[in-house]
Amino acid sequence: MAKTWYPVINYLTCVDCGTCVVKCPHEVYDTxxxxxxxxxxxxxxxxxxxxxxxxxxxxxxTYVGDDTGWTPPNxxxxxxxxxxxxxxxxxxxxxxxxxxxxxxxxxxxxxxxTDNVLDEVMLTLTPALELAGYxxxxxxxxxxxxxxxxxxxxLSSPTIRVNGQDICKSxxxxxxxxxxxxxxxxxxxxxxxxxxxxxxxxxxEMLAEAILNAVFGQVEIGCSCSKYELPENLKTFYVGKKSxxxxxxxxxxx
Amino acid sequence: MSLFxxxxxxxxxxxxxxxGNCDAESMAKAESSKTEGASVKVLxxxxxxxxxxxxxxxxxxxxxxxxxxxDHVTDFSQIAAYGIMTTPALVIDGKVVSYGKVLKTxxxxxxxQKVR
Ligand code: SF4
Ligand code: SF4
Numbered sequence: 621m622a623k624t625w626y627p628v629i630n631y632l633t634c635v636d637c638g639t640c641v642v643k644c645p646h647e648v649y650d651t652x653x654x655x656x657x658x659x660x661x662x663x664x665x666x667x668x669x670x671x672x673x674x675x676x677x678x679x680x681x682t683y684v685g686d687d688t689g690w691t692p693p694n695x696x697x698x699x700x701x702x703x704x705x706x707x708x709x710x711x712x713x714x715x716x717x718x719x720x721x722x723x724x725x726x727x728x729x730x731x732x733x734t735d736n737v738l739d740e741v742m743l744t745l746t747p748a749l750e751l752a753g754y755x756x757x758x759x760x761x762x763x764x765x766x767x768x769x770x771x772x773x774x775l776s777s778p779t780i781r782v783n784g785q786d787i788c789k790s791x792x793x794x795x796x797x798x799x800x801x802x803x804x805x806x807x808x809x810x811x812x813x814x815x816x817x818x819x820x821x822x823x824x825e826m827l828a829e830a831i832l833n834a835v836f837g838q839v840e841i842g843c844s845c846s847k848y849e850l851p852e853n854l855k856t857f858y859v860g861k862k863s864x865x866x867x868x869x870x871x872x873x874x
Numbered sequence: 875m876s877l878f879x880x881x882x883x884x885x886x887x888x889x890x891x892x893x894g895n896c897d898a899e900s901m902a903k904a905e906s907s908k909t910e911g912a913s914v915k916v917l918x919x920x921x922x923x924x925x926x927x928x929x930x931x932x933x934x935x936x937x938x939x940x941x942x943x944x945d946h947v948t949d950f951s952q953i954a955a956y957g958i959m960t961t962p963a964l965v966i967d968g969k970v971v972s973y974g975k976v977l978k979t980x981x982x983x984x985x986x987q988k989v990r
Contacts, residue, residue, distance in 0.1 A: 624957025685957030
């Protein structure tokens with residue numbers, strides 16, 4: 621019974637998608653006129669419901685008598701169910717989070733090498749991205765333990781993620797001498813494939829291109845995080861690292 | 875589902891706060907005047923903006939060949955009865971279809987075509 625609360629459609633922005641008509645379970649809208657939204661039974665509208673307005677893709681709905689300070693979520697279609705909870709889809713528009721996930725930066729040539737290249741790339745890209753109005757966050761996280769790796773859904777070392785998404789679409793690995801030494805077992809590390817060649821340490825162009833593509837959305841990288849299990853390869857690493865850490869040097873004695 | 879329907883009905887019968895014999899007389903008047911008078915109303919204190927809106931609405935009705943009678947509601951208690959917080963507002967057939975905006979003639983035409 622809302623006499624002074626019901627939707628007012630801005631027909632100049634409304635695109636006649638019919639979402640509001642379909643979504644309102646209270647017969648506020650005239651279904652005969654659908655998909656055009658025409659308020660037929662304003663009395664049936666539920667006070668402060670906002671449901672239709674929250675769903676309108678173009679923010680065309682406001683409410684008579686709204687005193688809540690609510691504003692239509694303009695143009696942004698809120699996904700009803702996020703595809704996963706890893707946060708990869710929840711990054712606000714103008715923020716770039718670069719994460720570098722690695723196994724070791726003391727001994728592993730490949731991790732250190734990639735780290736250096738990434739540093740250089742970031743040194744050049746950060747000012748450019750900031751100039752474009754982006755906030756840049758650059759994080760390096762050592763995947764010290766198996767728990768941490770699982771938490772980060774770590775797939776392969778080293779991993780570079782832009783806004784939660786791996787810049788490499790596939791995981792290709794070959795045996796890594798250093799990491800094998802660290803753990804005392806045979807461990808594979810990532811190889812980066814770029815322009816038909818494989819690199820143990822990725823070239824600068826590759827990283828720069830991948831980061832920019834990820835930021836400016838030219839590459840659709842699917843959400844790869846629906847299922848995760850610590851890869852066997854990494855399990856081996858952590859098990860091996862643990863058993864080796866009895867050594868006085870804490871496991872980095874190779 | 876039947877339960878739901880019942881609930882709805884109940885709501886409807888009790889939905890009017892005064893039922894026509896409410897003691898707050900001005901309230902009842904304001905309520906009833908919502909359904910009386912011209913089907914197109916402009917709500918607003920009478921400033922330049924609502925006069926502009928009224929003119930646009932008139933032109934729109936004319937172009938569509940509809941009855942051009944427009945009520946201009948300036949009484950604040952009546953305006954408040956619509957739940958309006960920002961004027962000028964346009965009311966068509968008892969429903970607020972726009973508020974806080976001075977619409978252009980074409981815009982009013984578009985609204986009229988949609989809601990009628
Ligand atoms: S606010 Fe809620 S009850 Fe009112 S029209 Fe929208 S969806 Fe229906
Ligand atoms: S949801 Fe928005 S765009 Fe879609 S019909 Fe309703 S008012 Fe128009």
